[in-house]
Amino acid sequence: MVRFTHLGGPTTLIEVDDWRVLTDPTFDPPGRRYTFGWGSFSVKTTGPALGIGELPPIDVVLLTHDQHADNLDDLGRSLLPRVETVVTTQAGAARLGGGAVGLAPWSVHTVSRRGLPPVSITATPCRHGPPLSRRITGDVIGFVLQWPGQEHGALWVSGDSVLYDGLRQVGERFEIGTVVLHLGAVRFGVTGPLRYTMTGRDGVELCSLLRPHTVIPVHYEGWSHFSQGRSGIEEAFAGADSRLHWLELGVPDSVAV
Structure with a gap:
């Protein structure tokens, strides 16, 4: 069993044995307007279910990308120097420095520690728009996580992406048992119907x-740029x-992976 705790937006704590993995740290309070470039913006409408000070020690941060505040905000960025391993895009690793591991799609990084099963992290492609x-x-990027003894197949964190051939290839390369699926149908007024x-x-x-x-929806709430919430996904x-x-915000939930 793997324990998942959804903290809001894309931010999810994943506990595998004694590994503690955190995706896309976002811990700023609500109410602020963030720019996303080219005239686009979004307002954070919901704060995190837990603050940084309430987190257990984090071993690995999986950062799908660093350039958008709904995936890495100011307080989330302050957490990174305290984490042993940060895995992100190659461009993001160059911007972050500090030994961050940058992966191109389909490249692999493995974390290991005495007494714990090694966890293989494979970067998967994303296209964050049309x-x-x-x-x-x-x-x-997204991330496929594999470790010995998985019951149903690999764990995939999809990352922010539209549906395109790069995502479809994940199913050709891996047997996916559980997917943490980034949804929400993000739209901005300046670009009209584009998602x-x-x-x-x-x-x-x-x-x-x-x-x-198992499909675990995330990143569909908490920001004004989402055009589809839980009810639309359920439909x-x-x-x-x-x-x-569905994960209740801030409540640990054990899932067979």
Whole structure:
């Protein structure tokens, strides 16, 4: 069993044996407006379920990207120097410094410690917007985590992405048992109908290829740029084979992985 604690937005504490892994640290209080470039902005509407001071010691931070405040904000950034291993994009690692590990899609980094199972971290591709948007939105990656004794298959943190062939390839390369799925259908007024993350319908299509045992939705609430919340996701997944597992904010929940 793996223990998941959703802290809000993309930020999730994943406890595997005695490994403590944190995704995309965001701990700023609500109410602030953040710019995302090219005239786009978003307001953080909900604070974290736990503050940094309430966290256990973190061994690994999986940072899908550092350039957007809804994935790494000011307080989240202050946590990084206290973490032994930070894994992110190659561009992000160069910006962060401090020994951060930068991975290109499909490259692998393994963390190990005496008495604990090694955890293999494979970077997976993302495209954080429509075609040709990468120059504006920047590089993003997801992460496939594998360790001995997984019951249903690998654990995948999808990262912020629209549905495209790079995501579909994950199912061709790995048997995915559990997916922490970034949804929310991000939109900005300045770019009209263009979306920068998956809708629930996109999630259903992707999961029909992956056939995971468990789907854990994250990053669909807490910011004004999300255009689809829990109800829309539930409606999209109604009747689908994939099993949604909702995490209550701040409440640890054990899941068979």
